[in-house]
Amino acid sequence: MEKIIDIGKYVESAVNWLTENFGGFFDFIRMIGNGLIEGAESVLMFTPFYVLIFLLALLAFFKVGKGMAVFTVIGLVFIYLLGFWVETMETLALIVTSTFVALVIAIPLGILMSKSLLAEKIIRPILDFMQTMPAFVYLIPAVLFFSIGKLPGAFATIIFAMPPAVRLTSLGIKQVPSDVVEAARAFGATGTQLLFKVELPLALKTILTGVNQTIMMALSMVVIAGMIAAGGLGEKVLEGINNLNIGLGFESGLSVVILAIILDRITQAFGKQEHE
Structure with missing residues (x-):
């Protein structure tokens, strides 16, 4: 069927215009971004694997329990024995950096949405677009x-x-009880005090659930990011697919699953403990 409306042409023109006129800005962002990712990788690579396994197992023990601590040790030692420790650390560095930047942007936007109906009407369709594209x-x-x-x-x-x-x-x-908000205002709380001392602490469980979901969605991008030489486990999964190497694909995919379970259970535990 012949194309009647060519939106893609205008999007392509806009992207080309940005790359031509803001090349210096994107170079600056690339320098900062690569510095953050490579810094996180350096810390993870410099730390001996057994120290990282011990620290993550300790965190799992105190936040989740003995069973999760045992799983963390077994799972990470298994990844090391498979020979994917470096790729796992590259993936973890990418996830940590991406999640940090995403939360720095997302939490203020969420606060703005909760406070302004106009902001919600503008931001919500953009979020729908971002999630469904x-x-x-x-x-x-x-x-x-x-x-x-x-x-x-x-x-x-x-x-x-x-x-x-x-x-x-x-x-x-938005789910913070209105009577609590009114009581804080009656005691003379300013807007900033209300936000940081009442609303955010009471909303922390829900916000931490958002953090957990952000980490899980970042993990789901691992394989896709591997398509553009982002490294890590995603690149190994793609290598297995491209070479029809079932063993490599399964092993690298299993490593992603183990890492996902560990991160999911630990971050979920933070939200549950805040609720308690």
Whole structure:
């Protein structure tokens, strides 16, 4: 069927205009972004594997319980024995960096949505677009802006993973009981005091659920990011697919699953404990 409306042409023109006129800005972002990711990788790579396993197991023990601590030790030792420790640390660095940047943007946006009806009307459709657009599409502008490598993978991951944190931050603040808010105002609390001393603490469980979902969605982008040389386990999964190497694909995919379970259970536990 002949195309009647060519929206893609205008989007392509806009992206080309941005790359031509803001090349210096994107180079600056690439320098900062690569520095953050490589810094996180350096810390994880420099730390001996047994120290990291011990620290994560200790965190799992205190936050989740003995069973999760045992699973963390067995799972991470298994990944090390498979020979995917370096790739796992690259993936973890990408997830940590992307999640941090996503939350720095998402939480203020969620607060703004909870406070302004106009902001909610503007931001909500954008979030719908970000969540429903196929994740592969984000790689196109990411590569055009930042070339291939780790940063475009992080860029696509941030866009894909940010919406749950925005929505749940807004929801958590809106669910704060109105009588508590009115009582705080009656005692003379300013807007800032109300937000930081009443609303955010009471909404923390819901916000932490958003953090958990952001981490899980970032993990789901691992394989896709591997398509643009972001490294990590995603690149190994793609290597297995491209070479029809079932063993490599299964082992690297299993490593992603183990890492996802560990991160999911620990971050969920933070939200449950805040609720208690």
